[in-house]
């Protein structure tokens with residue numbers, strides 16, 4: 229049991245409460261009275277320029293938040309994580325996704341063993357395999373070249389590679405087709421393979437545990453499609469050329485029928501949602517090539533080193549984590565929007581949902597005591613400018629405080645035509661305009677000055693004072709993507725450390741899995757499920773009736 233004081237009883241916490249009780253100055257006023265604000269509240273890490281000037285903070289707020297970070301020993305836990313200590317308490321595991329991007333000469337020990345050589349050995353095997361697929365040297369069972377790669381996985385074994393594949397499309401081998409199957413809804417696999425030739429298709433079964441029912445079910449169906457489907461290869465030996473596995477569980481991989489030689493390993497100290505820079509990234513590596521994959525790892529490492537070495541005042545993940553605490557714990561903000569102004573980041577927020585919400589969606593602390601403070605926010609959002617024509621209305625004029633991250637790039641990808649490249653300025657003008665409108669709004673006087681009829685003034689007024697962080701980079705390269713992901717990984721870590729929760733377990737997903745297994749026989753066979761509540765019993769009955777009609 230920890231003997232540290234409860235978070236909300238710490239003097240640093242109550243000092244923040246007192247500070248909050250003084251009320252938030254308006255951003256209009258903060259900028260008007262502090263000409264240096266726009267330059268001062270910027271932190272740079274790698275290629276990222278992170279502007280946090282449009283937050284409801286003053287130097288005093290920041291100092292008080294920093295005191296909370298010091299009191300809760302965020303950096304102490306950070307160092308323990310990087311050292312390979314078992315900071316995932318409930319699973320008794322080290323948390324070392326940072327070792328996945330450590331340089332070959334680094335030493336990171338788990339139980340006295342340096343894990344870096346294993347990491348690089350797997351990276352080398354992945355590189356070799358990826359090159360063979362990309363060059364056509366690795367062929368399918370009938371000797372045909374592999375043209376399609378289908379990743380089957382869910383959660384961290386899907387969202388990371390799928391997100392990064394989209395993000396780095398410009399770097400992908402365009403002649404290859406990549407699909408990502410996750411949902412146990414048969415429609416997902418059906419749509420992914422319906423236009424593919426099994427003889428040209430490689431399945432990558434990605435599962436840390438290799439027990440996840442969605443993945444094993446889809447992988448089994450994929451094997452059936454490969455062997456016995458309309459264009460099936462009708463030879464069990466084909467599996468060896470068309471299935472590879474990414475897992476920590478060699479035994480289950482073998483049980484499934486995949487040759488362990490076709491397995492790319494990772495380790496229990498890599499959490500699922502922190503795993504796409506491990507073997508789980510194989511589909512991505514085939515898509516973008518090993519060199520770009522390694523550039524992405526370098527990007528992760530830039531932010532890892534920054535998080536470890538930058539002073540608290542200049543530490544980007546720390547600052548972003550603290551800002552989230554300020555809103556979630558002292559302003560009752562329930563959610564956090566991530567709004568990338570890049571079509572290539574269309575899956576970025578969905579990826580962050582797992583990273584953040586599975587990590588910090590906890591209601592007991594590291595000692596098992598109920599927390600008496602808010603923990604992780606609801607993370608949501610879609611790329612701008614689409615969201616502007618859907619839900620931004622609520623952010624601007626609704627009743628909720630929704631802090632948001634606006635992410636944008638100065639340069640579009642080279643591949644675009646000149647005409648399409650020119651649209652980048654319009655895209656980014658929208659990003660800047662939103663940050664401005666959210667922060668400064670439009671006063672009733674300004675509306676009146678436009679000659680608006682008095683009965684319309686309230687409707688057309690924007691209160692402003694909606695906080696945003698703007699993350700700007702030159703372009704979305706593999707390294708920049710790695711930097712962005714690591715930035716959020718460590719931000720989530722910072723918040724979990726302050727809330728004194730275990731950010732690395734995910735027991736909350738277990739109950740649903742168990743109940744689904746229990747209920748399934750009732751749906752398929754009409755079996756009696758003892759102890760089923762009356763509502764679910766009625767739903768099951770209605771389902772069976774509809775199914776049979």
Ligand code: F6P
Nearest residue numbers: 383384385435436437440500737
């Ligand atoms: O949803 C729970 C979870 O365990 C995630 O944490 C994980 O990313 C996902 O399931 C998939 O797990 P696996 O890689 O073991 O199939």
